[in-house]
Amino acid sequence: MEERLKKLKKTVDQTAFKQLEFTNEHQQNIRKQLQSASLKQQILSMLTEAKSGVELTQQLHVRAVEQIVENEGLVYSILHEAEQQGWLMASWHEGIKYYQLTKLGTKQLQQDSERIKLTLKQRILGVRMHVE
Structure with missing residues (x-):
């Protein structure tokens, strides 16, 4: 762990978070929400330049995104939904479909980022209220 992260952990351990405990169920719920939202967010953030679905999938594998292991179709589902919402434009070149972020x-990417931060903050504060 980097030195600055060790210092942060030490500081957090010495504050109000010292008594904070997450139940396994709570941890799983937070992870599940963050993973589904963050996968969409990761995909959208990777599309500032045009990329094909295959390129995206390969990059997500390199980033070790567990959700797509043996489930690459999830990437295409997200791409299709984002295209239908107008978040992506698609074009075909030599039989390959390329996607790129629209304005x-x-x-949407910025809004999702803010929403995820807020949701995480609310969940953490919800847990803090249950600390004895």
Whole structure:
């Protein structure tokens, strides 16, 4: 672990978070929500330049995104949904479909980022209220 992260952990352990405990169920719920939202967010953020679904999938594998292991179809589902929402534009070149973020997609990416931060903050504060 980097030195700055060790210092942060030490500081957090010495504050109000010292008595904070997450139940396994709570941890799993937070992970599940963050993973589904963050996969969409990761995909959208990777599309500032045009990429094919295959390129995206390969990059997600390199990033070790567990959700797509043996489930690459999830990437295409997200791409299709984002295209239908107007967040992506698609074009065909030599039989390969390429996707790129639109202005609306950029706006959505920013909104999702803020929403995830807020959701995480609410969940953590919800857990803190249950600390004895």
